[in-house]
Amino acid sequence: MSERRKRLQGRSKLMAYIAAGIVHAIIIGAMVFNFSSKPESIEADFAEKVDVVKATTIDESEIQKKQDELKQKEREQRRQKEAERKRLQKLKDDAQKEEKRIDELKEKQKQELEKATELEQQRKEIALKKAQEEAKRKQEAEERKKQEDARKRKEAEAAKKREQERLQQEELDRIKREEQELAARREMNERLAQEEQMIRQQRAQQRATTLSSKYAALIKQRVQPKITISPDFSPTLSTRMNVKLSSSGDVRAVRIIESSGNSAYDRAVETAIYASSPLPIPSQDEDPDVNKMFQDLTLNFSIDGR
Amino acid sequence: MNQLINKSAFLLLLVLFSVAFTAQAQVSIDISGGTVRGKPIAIVPFRTIDGTAPGTQIDQVIANNLKISGKFEPISANNYMSFPSRSEEVRFKDWRFIDAEALVIGEIWKLDTDLYEVQFRVFDVARELEVGQGKRIPNLRGKDLRTAAHIISDSVYQAFMNRPGAFNSRIAFIKRSEIEFQRFRYRLMVADWDGFGEQEVFASWRPLLSPAWSPDGRFLSFVSFAETGSVIRVMDTTTGQHEIVAQFKGVNSAPAWSPDGRQLAYSTSQNGSPDIYVYDVNSKQHTRISTHYGIDTEPAWSPDGRSLLFTSNRSGKPQIYSYDFARQESTRITFDGDENANASYDYNGERVALVHDGGQIAVMQERTGELTWITRNKFDESPSFSPNGDMVLYASEQDYEPALMVASSDGRVRSKLEFVQGDVREPSWSPLRQ
Numbered sequence: 033m034s035e036r037r038k039r040l041q042g043r044s045k046l047m048a049y050i051a052a053g054i055v056h057a058i059i060i061g062a063m064v065f066n067f068s069s070k071p072e073s074i075e076a077d078f079a080e081k082v083d084v085v086k087a088t089t090i091d092e093s094e095i096q097k098k099q100d101e102l103k104q105k106e107r108e109q110r111r112q113k114e115a116e117r118k119r120l121q122k123l124k125d126d127a128q129k130e131e132k133r134i135d136e137l138k139e140k141q142k143q144e145l146e147k148a149t150e151l152e153q154q155r156k157e158i159a160l161k162k163a164q165e166e167a168k169r170k171q172e173a174e175e176r177k178k179q180e181d182a183r184k185r186k187e188a189e190a191a192k193k194r195e196q197e198r199l200q201q202e203e204l205d206r207i208k209r210e211e212q213e214l215a216a217r218r219e220m221n222e223r224l225a226q227e228e229q230m231i232r233q234q235r236a237q238q239r240a241t242t243l244s245s246k247y248a249a250l251i252k253q254r255v256q257p258k259i260t261i262s263p264d265f266s267p268t269l270s271t272r273m274n275v276k277l278s279s280s281g282d283v284r285a286v287r288i289i290e291s292s293g294n295s296a297y298d299r300a301v302e303t304a305i306y307a308s309s310p311l312p313i314p315s316q317d318e319d320p321d322v323n324k325m326f327q328d329l330t331l332n333f334s335i336d337g338r
Numbered sequence: 339m340n341q342l343i344n345k346s347a348f349l350l351l352l353v354l355f356s357v358a359f360t361a362q363a364q365v366s367i368d369i370s371g372g373t374v375r376g377k378p379i380a381i382v383p384f385r386t387i388d389g390t391a392p393g394t395q396i397d398q399v400i401a402n403n404l405k406i407s408g409k410f411e412p413i414s415a416n417n418y419m420s421f422p423s424r425s426e427e428v429r430f431k432d433w434r435f436i437d438a439e440a441l442v443i444g445e446i447w448k449l450d451t452d453l454y455e456v457q458f459r460v461f462d463v464a465r466e467l468e469v470g471q472g473k474r475i476p477n478l479r480g481k482d483l484r485t486a487a488h489i490i491s492d493s494v495y496q497a498f499m500n501r502p503g504a505f506n507s508r509i510a511f512i513k514r515s516e517i518e519f520q521r522f523r524y525r526l527m528v529a530d531w532d533g534f535g536e537q538e539v540f541a542s543w544r545p546l547l548s549p550a551w552s553p554d555g556r557f558l559s560f561v562s563f564a565e566t567g568s569v570i571r572v573m574d575t576t577t578g579q580h581e582i583v584a585q586f587k588g589v590n591s592a593p594a595w596s597p598d599g600r601q602l603a604y605s606t607s608q609n610g611s612p613d614i615y616v617y618d619v620n621s622k623q624h625t626r627i628s629t630h631y632g633i634d635t636e637p638a639w640s641p642d643g644r645s646l647l648f649t650s651n652r653s654g655k656p657q658i659y660s661y662d663f664a665r666q667e668s669t670r671i672t673f674d675g676d677e678n679a680n681a682s683y684d685y686n687g688e689r690v691a692l693v694h695d696g697g698q699i700a701v702m703q704e705r706t707g708e709l710t711w712i713t714r715n716k717f718d719e720s721p722s723f724s725p726n727g728d729m730v731l732y733a734s735e736q737d738y739e740p741a742l743m744v745a746s747s748d749g750r751v752r753s754k755l756e757f758v759q760g761d762v763r764e765p766s767w768s769p770l771r772q
Contacts, residue, residue: 078770112572121391136592244365244424247723248365248367249370251367252367252368255369256369256372256373257372257373258369258372258373258437258439259369259371259372259373260372260373260374260375260376260439261372261373261374261375262374262408262409262748262750263374263710263749263750264710264747264748264749288716294499295500296499299500300372301372302467303377303439303462303464304372304464306462306465306466307434307439307463307464310465319451325364325365326365328364328365329364329365329366329367330364330367331364331366331367331368331369332364332367332368332369332391333368333369333370333372334368334369334370335369335370335372336371336372337369337370
């Protein structure tokens with residue numbers, strides 16, 4: 033579209049030039065015509081005057097008459113001459129006038145020309161200015177357009193960027209959300225697992241407690257009669273032993289945690305533990321954890337149970 | 339979300355806590371009481387190598403020794419599942435099965451006519467390991483086999499009781515034999531601790547009393563009666579020589595050796611009422627210790643030699659007093675019961691064996707005065723500790739017959755010394771044979 037407008041603008045410009053040319057030609061033509069017609073009339077006036085002078089010179093009575101006549105004639109002639117001078121003057125004036133007029137005209141023409149030129153110039157300037165302006169405008173427009181474009185581009189880019197960012201954000205959000213969901217789910221699963229484990233543990237613990245108390249009773253039942261008590265032991269004696277067992281209950285090591293202070297009682301207790309080997313403990317099949325627990329026993333011995 | 343975290347954190351904490359709790363909740367079992375008994379021990383009949391079995395059955399001597407001590411309970415051989423005589427033959431399972439906690443095995447090698455060698459090994463069945471060192475006892479005559487059995491018994495005792503046995507010690511006692519109707523021969527006898535192999539070391543037609551061993555087990559002091567009254571004699575058991583060390587007017591009685599063997603404490607009534615005197619073996623000097631107008635008698639040295647126990651009726655009835663040599667003072671130490679008499683210390687001075695209320699044997703904790711009754715009879719007398727303090731020898735009656743008895747010092751096991759027959763009294767336990 034802009035291309036077409038440009039072309040149109042170009043054409044109208046051309047036509048303006050042509051019109052301007054024609055106007056100039058007409059003006060110049062008119063001026064030249066005036067110039068060539070006027071001088072012819074001026075030369076004819078000069079010829080008549082010469083003839084008149086020769087005739088006035090012949091008779092005296094006549095001359096007087098003639099002189100009168102001549103005087104008349106001379107007066108006439110003078111009048112005529114005056115008239116002629118006047119006329120000439122007038123002509124001269126006229127010529128001057130004309131010349132002046134022509135000059136004026138010329139001046140005028142010149143002025144007009146100048147004016148036209150000026151005008152032209154002006155117009156040209158205007159046109160130029162216009163063109164310039166147009167160009168400028170165009171440039172500006174272009175600039176603006178460019179800027180606009182840039183802006184638009186920028187905006188587009190920004191928008192695109194924003195969009196991208198938005199998408200990214202969305203993606204991020206989505207990922208985050210998913211992660212959160214996942215985490216939450218995991219959390220939930222974990223919690224469930226924990227709860228499950230707790231329940232399991234509780235059950236295991238209950239079971240372990242049951243198992244433990246059962247086997248604790250069995251161990252007690254087995255070890256107790258093997259403790260060789262001497263009647264001279266003080267009834268307040270008590271001792272604490274740590275017993276390490278194998279998974280099958282074989283006594284691996286017995287360590288005194290708290291001695292009774294009576295080595296005979298300590299020894300009797302220690303012997304009872306060894307003599308009871310293997311101790312009845314929950315098998316690994318029954319409960320590996322409890323079995324493990326039972327592999328490290330603390331036995332509290334006392335004579336009177338207080 | 340936060341709440342969830344909080345909640346899960348709380349749960350986690352709970353789980354951790356419960357785990358920590360279970361980790362800490364170690365299995366702890368309370369076991370009270372036990373069995374008042376001796377340690378179950380299996381003594382496998384010793385295998386005789388090359389020859390017929392000698393008359394002495396070593397395993398039975400050992401079993402008897404350990405049983406009387408009260409610290410062991412021999413398991414009858416009828417229950418044994420195997421009869422090993424060497425360590426490689428021992429299967430602990432067999433002995434666990436019959437609840438034996440200790441095992442003794444051995445062999446008797448007959449090397450020549452009346453020449454034996456005994457080898458033995460001791461095992462801790464409970465811990466499944468050999469204890470002590472397998473020993474050879476060489477150069478034994480047939481009559482020495484009992485001694486070998488006592489050596490083995492001591493070794494077993496040491497291995498499980500952590501202190502020496504007393505099975506190689508001896509006892510002295512007075513035996514009255516009616517030679518003719520109402521005519522008695524009084525004999526000072528010495529025998530193995532179990533009463534086996536009694537031998538007369540002194541004899542008299544007049545009563546003999548209060549035999550007491552010197553700390554080295556070589557000398558015996560005792561009271562005999564002469565025309566003038568009772569005299570205190572000391573005899574060398576290795577040579578049979580004897581001498582009178584106290585022959586004062588009145589009653590001279592109850593000699594007791596100081597721990598270093600250089601002094602003899604006794605009671606004499608030379609000044610009217612019986613008082614405690616100390617006789618110095620080297621200087622042959624007599625030093626008066628107590629001067630009370632009451633009866634002071636039956637002195638007994640503390641193991642550190644710094645004090646003497648004696649019986650005095652200064653408070654009206656017989657009670658035990660302790661005389662401190664440094665402070666030269668006597669203090670009453672028995673307050674339980676109407677009468678306490680005839681006291682003597684164990685080897686470390688922690689306990690005192692005494693006759694309570696005229697006929698009961700009791701063991702008193704010297705520090706607390708707490709009594710443990712060995713017997714509740716009416717006529718028991720003359721208690722003395724075994725050298726290791728785990729047994730008490732005393733005179734009693736069984737089926738209306740006099741008898742020498744050995745009880746565990748906790749009073750749980752009382753055994754009659756079966757080898758000692760007749761009218762026996764005044765027993766006294768020797769120190770360990772050195």
